[in-house]
Structure formats: structure tokens, C-alpha cells
Amino acid sequence: MAIDTYAPCPGGTGKKIKFCCADLVGDLEQLDTLIEGDQISAALDQVKRLEAKTPGRACLMATRTKLELAAKQYAEATVSSRAFLDAFPANPLALGQSAITDAIAGRMQEAAAAFDKSREAAGEAAGEEGRTVATELVRIAGTLVQVAAQLGHVGFAQGIVDWLIDRSLGSEDERRLMAAIVGSSGVPAALRTRVRLEEPVGDAAWRPDFETALVHARHWRLAKALTAFRGLKGIAGDSRELFTNIAVICEMLAKPFEASEAWA
Numbered sequence: 341m342a343i344d345t346y347a348p349c350p351g352g353t354g355k356k357i358k359f360c361c362a363d364l365v366g367d368l369e370q371l372d373t374l375i376e377g378d379q380i381s382a383a384l385d386q387v388k389r390l391e392a393k394t395p396g397r398a399c400l401m402a403t404r405t406k407l408e409l410a411a412k413q414y415a416e417a418t419v420s421s422r423a424f425l426d427a428f429p430a431n432p433l434a435l436g437q438s439a440i441t442d443a444i445a446g447r448m449q450e451a452a453a454a455f456d457k458s459r460e461a462a463g464e465a466a467g468e469e470g471r472t473v474a475t476e477l478v479r480i481a482g483t484l485v486q487v488a489a490q491l492g493h494v495g496f497a498q499g500i501v502d503w504l505i506d507r508s509l510g511s512e513d514e515r516r517l518m519a520a521i522v523g524s525s526g527v528p529a530a531l532r533t534r535v536r537l538e539e540p541v542g543d544a545a546w547r548p549d550f551e552t553a554l555v556h557a558r559h560w561r562l563a564k565a566l567t568a569f570r571g572l573k574g575i576a577g578d579s580r581e582l583f584t585n586i587a588v589i590c591e592m593l594a595k596p597f598e599a600s601e602a603w604a
Contacts, residue, residue: 342369343357343365343368343369343372344357345357345358345362345365346358348473349361349398349399350368350399350402350403351397351398351399351400351401351402351403351428351431351433352398352402352428352431352432352433352434352473352476353398353399353428353431360398360399361397361398361399363394364390364394364397364399364400367386367390368399370386371383371386371387371403374386375407380407380410380411381411383403383407384404384407384408384411387400387403387404387407388404391404396427398424398427398428398431398433398434401420401423401424401427401428401434402424402433402434402437404420405417405420405421405424405437405441406437408420409437409440409441409483414441414444414445417437417440417441418441418445421434421437421438421440421441422438422441424437424438425437425438430461431461432458432459432461432462432473432477433458433473433476435454435455435457435458435461436454436455436458436462436476436477436480437480438454438458439451439452439454439455439458439480439484440480440483440484440487442454443483443484443487443488444487446491448488448491448493448496448594449593449594449595451484451487451488451496451594452493452496452592452593452594452595453563453593455480455481455484455500456560456561456562456563456593457563458477458480459477459503459560460560460561462474462477463559463560474507474509477509478504478509478510478514481500481503481504481509481510481518482514482517482518484496484497484500485497485500485501485518485521485522486521488500488594489521489522489524489525490525492525493594493596494522494525494591495588495590495591495592495594495596495599496591496592496593496594497518497521497522497525498522498591498592499562499591499592500518501515501518501519501522503560504518506560507560535584535587535588536588537554537557537558537584537585537588537589538580538581538584538585539554539581540579540581540582541579541581544576544579545575546572546575546576549568549571549572550569550572550576550579550581550582552568553565553568553569553572553585554585556568557585557589562589562592562593563593565585565589566586566589566590566593569582569585569586569589570586583602583603584602586598586599586602587599587600587602587603590602
């Protein structure tokens with residue numbers, strides 16, 4: 341199928357193909373044909389040849405990492421993902437793929453941090469580019485939910501599902517499948533009780549800062565929310581709502597020990 345040169349770059353750069361990788365359109369079409377034919381090995385060989393000729397192209401780096409993950413070449417995917425992220429540190433796809441390689445390696449906190457950044461970067465994309473990146477992030481989210489649930493990081497997995505539902509991303513079937521994965525994670529139902537973020541009580545002087553932190557959390561800027569809530573410990577240390585929110589966000593960022601301390 342011919343590629344629309346006014347479509348967003350498949351490398352998550354935020355540019356149209358025509359203004360980003362027009363010289364690679366024919367090659368990208370060939371890669372799409374190979375991938376659609378499930379010829380992963382041939383596609384991977386092709387993208388490596390293209391990278392050797394035209395290094396540092398986001399569309400090729402994203403495709404290479406994606407193919408190496410599909411081929412279960414995890415060590416190679418880690419190297420490729422790191423190179424992609426080094427070259428494009430604010431790219432939502434580079435961040436999302438980094439989250440996958442971290443998760444597969446068992447580095448769940450790093451995976452959660454990378455996905456949080458990826459989600460925020462994707463949220464800044466508008467129009468068709470935003471939709472294209474969101475579609476890729478749904479695929480990335482599916483992998484992260486599966487790995488996180490298998491490793492017992494149910495809060496991280498559930499948080500991803502909640503984000504998909506909140507933003508109406510992916511199909512209903514995809515969201516239902518991910519929710520089922522979380523539900524069958526082996527954690528007793530009593531321990532999977534979902535606690536919501538809480539509003540501040542009263543009119544304390546720190547209430548505006550608390551509400552700012554809540555805005556970050558509800559827009560899925562979790563690291564920023566956690567930093568803001570932590571900053572209130574010195575002046576709102578007796579607030580049950582503060583520590584509840586810290587615990588909930590820590591669970592979603594795969595920080596179970598810090599979450600336990602906040603629950604205590």
C-alpha cells in the first residue's frame with residue numbers, strides 16, 4: 341500500500357513524512373509490505389541495511405526496535421532502544437520502547453518512569469500525529485500490562501488500564517483484555533482494591549499546591565504529581581489525603597516499597 345506522504349512520521353518525530361523522511365518513502369513501503377506479510381526477519385535485515393546507509397533516522401530506529409522486540413531479540417532491542425532514546429530523548433515512541441525493554445529486563449521502576457514521560461510527550465502531540473502516536477502507545481501499553489502483571493506490579497498495570505479508559509484509547513476489546521490480564525495476575529482480590537485519589541480537606545494554606553499536584557495526577561503526569569505531593573510532607577504531614585495520594589501514585593509508578601511506607 342502506498343504511503344501517504346502527509347501522514348505523520350512513523351518514528352514519532354511530530355513531522356509529516358514529506359518533511360521528515362521523504363527520501364525513505366519507497367523503503368518504508370517495502371518494509372510495510374514485509375511486515376504485513378509477517379516476514380519479520382527479512383524486514384529486520386532490510387531496516388539494518390537502511391540504517392547503515394542513512395543513520396540517525398527516527399522512522400528506521402523505531403522500526404528496528406519494534407522488529408527486534410517482535411523477534412524476541414531482547415538484547416539487541418535494548419541496544420537499539422537506547423540508541424533511539426539517546427538520539428531523540430523527548431520522542432514518545434523512543435520513551436515507550438525504552439519502557440518495554442526496561443520492563444522485560446525487570447527494571448519496573450525505570451519502565452514506569454519512561455512510560456510516564458512517553459505518555460506526557462504523546463499528550464502534547466496534536467491532530468493526526470497525536471492519534472498515530474497514541475495507537476503505538478496502546479500497543480506498548482499492552483506489553484507493559486502483561487509484563488507488570490506477571491511480575492506482580494499490579495498497581496502499575498492497573499494504572500495503565502485506567503489511563504486507557506480515561507483517555508478512551510484503544511478498542512473496548514483491547515481495554516477489556518488488558519483488564520482481564522490484571523484480574524488474573526494471581527494477586528488476591530482483597531489486595532487489588534482500587535483506591536482513588538483524594539481531595540484536600542479544609543482550607544489550609546497548602547491547599548492550592550495540593551490541588552496543583554492533583555491536576556498533574558489527573559492529567560497522567562504522575563512523576564510531576566509525586567514530586568509535588570512529596571514537597572508537601574513538611575507542611576501537611578498530618579494529612580491522610582496526602583499520604584493516600586502518594587501511595588496511589590507510587591503504586592502506579594512501580595514503587596511498591598515507597599507506597600507501603602505511605603500507607604503505614
